[in-house]
Amino acid sequence: QFTALSSLLVLSACGGNQAAGDEDGESSGGAVKADIGVISYISGPGAAYGEAITNGLKLAQEEINGKGEVEINLVIEDSAGKQDQALTAAQKLMNSENVTGIIGPTLSTEMNVVGPEADLNGVPIMGTSTTAEGIPQIGDYVFRNSLPEALAIPASIDKAIEKYDAKKVAILYGNDDVFTKSGFDTMKKAAEEKGLEILTIETFQKGQSDYNAQLTKIKGLKPDLILASALYNEGAVIMDQARKMGIDVPFVGGNGFNSPEVINIAGDAANGLIVATPWYGEKEDDKVKEFVGKYEEEYGKKPDQFAAQAYDALYIMAEALKNAGEADRDALRDALAEIQGFNGILGEFSFDEEGDVVMDPTVLVIEGGAFKEFN
Ligand code: 1QQ
Incomplete structure (x- = not known):
């Protein structure tokens, strides 16, 4: 469906593009050639996020370039999950590498500093894993x-x-x-709206290794559920320590918990974790099965949500580049803003008027050491 639609759009885009072939960014064969920068969390405690993301991007790149309509060169930079390193990477990509668009960075914390800079420079930027409130609202170039x-x-x-x-x-x-x-703000608001009693609100910091004080307090209050907003590294340790203290109630987590690393680190202690995601790898869908098969063959493991989102993101970029008809930053921004009804491995996807996502989540639970659909 997507391929047929793309071909139509390419035909119409080429029709209006007489100058193709002479300048950078357009080849004589009609393929739009573009350098796309990637800012990813590839080293440090959350490196599994960036590994999955770059794997997903590379797989999509191979397929897209193989089709001959768009030729994408990925320029990949490591942010190590740090704001300053992400910003330095963005400046290099925008000013020295002269990329047409950027994918990433991995964390909303990073996007909060990189997004305004890209917007100011008129460089379209698309996060594939940034889930905090307000990200696309940073500016017109931020998706x-x-x-x-x-x-x-x-x-x-x-x-x-x-x-x-x-x-x-x-x-x-x-x-x-x-x-x-x-994630915490959303949890608190949702709990209040749904009439749940909030017994306590506890905090922690990045890299913390001992959660005894917070968990002892929580245990004494006997909650029915624990709502936890954490990246996988801290989240997995929290669950491990909670189970060791005899806290056996379910956890509800945010996007940070959507990584198999939670199970790798916490083992059986991860059982009872509930998360929502747009990605479910066991879905009876040809496109999903083909992606999962290829990914496993290439990387020796199943793709997670971060790999799947990155894979779809590059296809969305490619679709926008085709529609733009040239490797131009403003044309790419406008074409991205117009993406509607894109049919990827995450299902049907559209941007709303603010560049935010319109999509339905699937709720999963970890049972017996694996993510399962929570019905
Ligand atoms: C964000 C996230 C993280 C879990 C991405 C890895 O959702 O920072 O927005």
């Missing part, structure tokens, strides 16, 4: 194809209430990160 916490967390909490008849919750969140703070 994301990741499911915002504002859609994901309420869906997870609803399922948990329905399944466990939950009435009392404890909340635990990282107070030094844009995403974990935003």
